[in-house]
Amino acid sequence: xxxxxxxxxxxxxxxxxxxxxxxxxxxxxxxxxxxxxxxxxxxxxxxxxxxxxxxxxxxxxxxxxxxxxxxxxxxxxxxxxxxxxxxxxxxxxxxxxxxxxxxxxxxxxxxxxxxxxxxxxxxxxxxxxxxxxxxxxxxxxxxxxxxxxxxxxxxxxxxxxxxxxx
Numbered sequence: 001x002x003x004x005x006x007x008x009x010x011x012x013x014x015x016x017x018x019x020x021x022x023x024x025x026x027x028x029x030x031x032x033x034x035x036x037x038x039x040x041x042x043x044x045x046x047x048x049x050x051x052x053x054x055x056x057x058x059x060x061x062x063x064x065x066x067x068x069x070x071x072x073x074x075x076x077x078x079x080x081x082x083x084x085x086x087x088x089x090x091x092x093x094x095x096x097x098x099x100x101x102x103x104x105x106x107x108x109x110x111x112x113x114x115x116x117x118x119x120x121x122x123x124x125x126x127x128x129x130x131x132x133x134x135x136x137x138x139x140x141x142x143x144x145x146x147x148x149x150x151x152x153x154x155x156x157x158x159x160x161x162x163x164x165x166x
Contacts, residue, residue: 004039004081005098008032013072014060019052020072022061022080029059035082037064047080095150097126105130105140105157108148113138113159130159 011021024032030051032038037046047063054060066072090096097119105113105128114132119142121127126142140146140161149158 003084004043005084005087005096006041006079007035007038007082007087008080010063010072010075010078010080011058012076013069014055016069018067018069018072019060019062020066020075021055021058022049022051023058032059032080032082033061035086038080038082041079041081043081049080095152099152100128100150100157103150103152103155103157105159108158108160113161116157128157128159 007026008022008024011023013019014021022032024030026032026035033049033051036048038049039046045065047065050062052060052062063072063075066075087096100116100119103116105116107113112132114130114135116128117131118129119126120129128140128142128147130138130140138161140159146161147157147159149156151157
């Protein structure tokens with residue numbers, strides 16, 4: 001498990017006084033401000049966050065130390081990370097994506113399918129991208145039907161992928 005979890009990204013500048021357009025990856029978008037300070041991925045910079053207003057494609061926000069449009073624009077694409085201990089505990093059947101990436105995935109018979117490389121959410125539910133074990137890439141819906149077991153302590157996922165069609 002990681003010490004920090006990605007909770008958002010800066011989509012660019014908003015206005016002329018250093019405000020940014022913030023994309024929140026939290027289940028309730030406004031909660032992102034409660035996890036301040038937020039850090040860059042490398043941990044070299046940190047920001048306190050004050051939300052200002054809803055904007056197209058995200059939230060308007062003021063970040064500490066960002067005073068001009070040029071400073072805000074320079075942060076475009078930067079991901080924002082929160083200390084894990086500031087995040088809420090999750091129910092047993094919910095997981096932070098950061099905890100799933102890198103877990104080994106086995107089929108119900110115990111054969112290794114690969115490791116989770118990425119997780120995508122395109123609106124209809126999460127998709128696990130699994131690589132390795134000579135299969136190439138496998139995309140698997142992250143539902144109980146296809147992923148009946150996630151054991152974080154053992155670092156293992158049990159999956160029941162659909163039969164391959166010939």
